[in-house]
Amino acid sequence: MTLADPPSLRGRLLRLLWWPLLAVLMLSAVYDYSQWADRARANQDLALSRIAIALATRLDVDADDARDDDVGPHLARTVQVMQQADGRDRLFFAVLDAKxxxxxxxxxxxSLIEPPPGDWAVFADTHWQGSDVRVVALPHRSPVGPVTVVVAETTERRVAQTHHVLMDTIVPNLVLVLLALSLVWLGVNFALAPLDRLSDQVEHRSQQDLGQIPESPLPSELKPLVAALNRLMAHLRASAQAQQAFLSNAAHQLRTPLAGVINQIELVSREVAGEPRERLAGVQEALQRMTRSTHQMLALARSGPQAAAAEEAAPVDLADLLEDAASQWLDTALAAGVDLGFEPEPAVVRGSAWMLHELLGNLIHNALRHSPPGSRVTVRSGTDAQAGSWLEVEDEGPGIPPALRDKVFDRFFQAPGAAPGGSGLGLAIVREVAERHQAQVLLRDGADGRGLRVRVVFPSSP
Known part of the structure; x- marks a missing residue:
């Protein structure tokens, strides 16, 4: 069972800020709506009570008519005029005396409302003639004696005004919520930008880059982390340098006694003949293979990412590299009966000179070992406007089948039918060195489909 990835710092900050802020804004919206709704309801009740007061005032003016039982039609006409002023809601009224x-x-x-207990108007919500109504009962002392004025109004205008209040409250608060959340998101991103830049800087570092991370543009909260990373880089750099020193010393200490033993065997073999000489020749050949394998394994270890991290990159001219290889490998090529040719063109790359020397040496050694006598091996270097600098070794040997061209880079792997005496480390070293230089190794058929052409393409220099 795998544990779920922990939430990101940005996600935690946004959740910690968004939800309380959203809750506060929602409570503010509810409070604003309730305040506006109460205010609108109070204004509507005031308007309704004023209608009742207007009827009571009309009753005072028509007191004489009241004695003649003519007040009812007058009040009805007054309500009719008020009804025309508001065509949306319907008005109902009743005026009763003390009896x-x-x-x-x-x-x-x-029957819709309890009689007012004192001199204050009372309100009630109820249902009348198929509609929701708001009712007010207003006590009044008129010239004809105490009366109660009851006015009922349908609530269509109230409902519409409530909807307006709701929209006028929700829309601004929704905009405010979105604006506040956006500002929080922008603020969190802006605050975490230095951490993002530090993360990108560390992530895009190559395995060989163990240099210090600058602390100057970072906020104070990140400086302890960067200081810890720099201490780790320093420890890794010291460890890589110690590993390189050990491997270099080991290569020298092993190579020297082995070379001495081979020379002594060669001297002894000159003084004997017959079967002893043949045995000494076999021992000498075995020691030479062991020397070559030991050198290759140490070179493979030195070109690994941990050890190579201590290497300082410098400009290396591939043409000079080919000239050095010519002096080193011409005798071996003559002994094998192979025509070894060099076609150097100026091509500068940035990297480790000894690593590139090992890369080229392994390519030439493989080409000579697999080329039959009388064939030709050509070593080239040059530049390409699109691909950058490159070096190439082409032979006329049996080549490598396309199905095995990825497999031959594995350590200790040898293709079927390969020449005896190999260790299977040559192309593994080539791949390691190429990876340290961000280069690409391409295996292609040689000229006219014969042999193998190995090209190492280096990235363009910035």
Whole structure:
């Protein structure tokens, strides 16, 4: 069972800031809506109570008519005029005296609301004639005596105004929520930008780059982390340098006694004949193979990413590299009966001179070992406007089948039918050195489909 990846720092910060902020903004929106809704309801109740007051005032003006039982039609006409002023809602009214006698309107309205206990108006929400209504009962002392004015109004305008209040509250608060969350997101990203830059800087470093990470542009919170990374880099650099020194000393200490033993065997073989000489020749050949294998294994270790990290990169001219190889390998080529030719063209790359020397030496050694007597091996260097600098070794041997061209880079692997005496480390060293230089190794058929052409393409220099 695999553990889930922990949440990112950015995600944690956003959640810690977003949810409380969202809760505060939502509570603010609810509070604003309730305040506006209460205010709108109070204003609507005030308007409704003013209608009741207007009827009571009309009752004062028509007191004489009230005695003649003519107040009802007058009040009805007043309500009709008010109804025309607001064409959306319907108005219902009733005016009753202290005895419960209806002076005007519909007496059934009294069943919708409790009579006011004092001199203050009372309100109620109820249902009347298929509609929701808001009812007010207003006590009034008129010239005809105490009366109660009851007015009921449908709630269509109230509902519409509530919707307006809701929209006027939600939309600005929603915009405010989105704006606040966006600002939080931008603020978190801006605050974490130095951490992102540090992460990219470390991630895009090559395996060989063990240099110090600069601390100057970083915030103080990141400086302890960078200081710890720099201490780790220093330890790795010291360890890599110690490994390189050990491998270099080991290569020298092993190569010297082996060379001495081979020379002594060669001297002894000149003084004997017959079967002893043949045996000494076999021992000498075995020691030469052991020397070559030991040298290759040490070179492979020295070109690994841990040891190579201590190497300082410098400009290397591939043409000079080919000239050095010519002096080293011409005798071997003559002994094998192979025509070894060099076609150097100036091509400068940045890297380790000894690593590139090992790379080229292994390519030439493989080409000579697999080329029959009388054939030709050609070593070239040059530049390409698109691909950058390159070096190439082409032989006329049996080549490598396309199906095995990826496999031959594995350590100790030898293709079927390969020439005896090899260790299977040559192309492995070539690949290691190429990877240290961000180069690409290409295996192609030789001229006219004969032999093998190995080209190492280096990246273009910045």
């Amino acid at each position: 419960g006698t209806v002076l005007g309107g519909d007496a059934h309205l009294m």
